[in-house]
Amino acid sequence: MHPTHPTGSRTRLSRTTGALALAALALGLAGCQSDGLVTGTVYPNDYRLRHPIALANDTTTLDLFVGRNAGGLDPRQARDLRQFLADYQANGRGAMTVLVPRTGGRGDHRGASAVRATLIAYGISGRMLHVVPYDVAVEEPIASPVRLSFVKLQAKVLGECGDFTQDLAGLNIRYENWQNKPHPNSGCAYQTAIAAQIEDPLDLQRPRAVDRPDVLRRMKVFDDIRKGQDPSTQWKTGSASVQSSASGSGGSGGQ
Numbered sequence: 001m002h003p004t005h006p007t008g009s010r011t012r013l014s015r016t017t018g019a020l021a022l023a024a025l026a027l028g029l030a031g032c033q034s035d036g037l038v039t040g041t042v043y044p045n046d047y048r049l050r051h052p053i054a055l056a057n058d059t060t061t062l063d064l065f066v067g068r069n070a071g072g073l074d075p076r077q078a079r080d081l082r083q084f085l086a087d088y089q090a091n092g093r094g095a096m097t098v099l100v101p102r103t104g105g106r107g108d109h110r111g112a113s114a115v116r117a118t119l120i121a122y123g124i125s126g127r128m129l130h131v132v133p134y135d136v137a138v139e140e141p142i143a144s145p146v147r148l149s150f151v152k153l154q155a156k157v158l159g160e161c162g163d164f165t166q167d168l169a170g171l172n173i174r175y176e177n178w179q180n181k182p183h184p185n186s187g188c189a190y191q192t193a194i195a196a197q198i199e200d201p202l203d204l205q206r207p208r209a210v211d212r213p214d215v216l217r218r219m220k221v222f223d224d225i226r227k228g229q230d231p232s233t234q235w236k237t238g239s240a241s242v243q244s245s246a247s248g249s250g251g252s253g254g255q
Contacts, residue, residue, distance in 0.1 A: 058156055060154070064081060
């Protein structure tokens with residue numbers, strides 16, 4: 001008999017171990033590669049990710065229909081102009097632009113003068129005001145307004161609504177139409193409406209500063225606690241009863 005040598009077993013064991021190591025390495029690399037593909041192709045199901053609200057310096061405008069050589073502004077448009085100028089003084093950035101219609105080389109002098117008088121009354125003149133005429137056809141029946149505009153910080157939705165690239169009815173047999181995911185335009189109008197209602201766009205960035213506390217109220221609360229009394233406010237109502245008043249009036253009315 002010849003002695004048994006374990007060389008063949010060791011060789012097979014080392015080959016098996018090497019194969020397992022290579023398989024584990026391949027799985028690890030495949031996992032990294034799959035993660036990269038998944039994170040790059042994920043469709044945002046949240047409408048806030050598809051249509052985010054951002055802060056942007058955008059133009060706000062006001063059209064004043066003063067009429068051709070009109071004498072002044074009507075009460076409604078005068079209020080609109082005062083509110084627009086107050087917004088400019090509080091939030092405006094840079095100069096205000098005024099577009100004045102011009103017909104046949106002549107500007108709308110009376111209408112522009114009425115607007116300019118209001119601007120001067122609010123202290124907006126000189127370098128803060130940039131007047132630009134624009135030509136209007138004589139036979140054009142459409143009203144040509146005096147347009148005021150300035151730039152301010154606003155909350156805006158990135159992109160425009162109306163993306164109907166996907167078939168909502170599923171009639172077009174394509175893979176992206178049968179994924180059971182919200183369509184791209186879903187939530188755009190909602191986000192746009194929310195952005196339009198924001199008074200101060202900076203509220204989206206940080207909270208407002210806390211007002212100073214009422215010192216007199218604080219001292220009264222501390223004094224009540226030291227005396228062992230209830231520091232809460234006791235609201236007292238009168239003894240009049242709505243039911244008794246109603247019944248009394250009803251009885252007199254029935255006689």
